[in-house]
Amino acid sequence: MADSNRYRMSRERLEELKAELLYMQTVREKEVAEQIKEARSFGDLSENSEYDEAKTEQGKLYSRIAEVQDLIEHAVIVEDSEDIDKVGIGSIVTVRDVESNETYSYKLVGSQEANPMEGRISDDSPFGRAVFGHELGEVVSVEAPAGTIQYEILNIEK
Numbered sequence: 001m002a003d004s005n006r007y008r009m010s011r012e013r014l015e016e017l018k019a020e021l022l023y024m025q026t027v028r029e030k031e032v033a034e035q036i037k038e039a040r041s042f043g044d045l046s047e048n049s050e051y052d053e054a055k056t057e058q059g060k061l062y063s064r065i066a067e068v069q070d071l072i073e074h075a076v077i078v079e080d081s082e083d084i085d086k087v088g089i090g091s092i093v094t095v096r097d098v099e100s101n102e103t104y105s106y107k108l109v110g111s112q113e114a115n116p117m118e119g120r121i122s123d124d125s126p127f128g129r130a131v132f133g134h135e136l137g138e139v140v141s142v143e144a145p146a147g148t149i150q151y152e153i154l155n156i157e158k
Contacts, residue, residue, distance in 0.1 A: 007111060008089070008111055008112070008124070009075055009078065009111070010109070010110060013113050020068055021072065024065050025065060032057050032058045032061055035053075036058065038050070039051035075112075084158050085156070086133050088108065088132065088133070089109065089110065090109070090158060091158060092156075094153075094154045095151035095152060096152045097149060098139060098150040098151065108123050108128055110123060126142050126143055131151070136153055140153065
């Protein structure tokens with residue numbers, strides 16, 4: 001689970017972040033600097049919307065650079081769980097909603113890789129915390145805004 005200054009992620013996600021940082025610090029930073037230089041050439045900066053937009057873009061870029069640097073510096077690499085009998089990082093878990101009888105499959109990932117729209121759920125989410133470490137056939141409770149939902153673990157894949 002993500003501590004206040006620790007971010008769980010796979011080695012692949014860490015490499016993606018490093019590549020993004022390199023791109024931002026080299027290519028993108030030069031592009032934004034060029035935009036600012038070009039906007040300055042238009043004259044009066046007090047009424048120069050191109051200059052304002054370029055400076056805003058530069059601020060967003062520097063903010064993202066700082067965010068990615070923090071993620072990289074505080075990354076904790078998690079390997080896929082080797083225990084095939086229990087839900088862990090890297091597990092694809094299929095569950096059945098006990099009340100509605102609907103089934104769902106999710107891959108449990110570190111918080112920096114979560115994307116619920118793609119079925120990738122963080123181990124730090126309420127669902128992730130509820131199923132983490134549990135075995136096939138167990139029923140777990142997940143606290144949701146609509147109330148407590150119970151899921152039966154139907155399958156665990158690695």
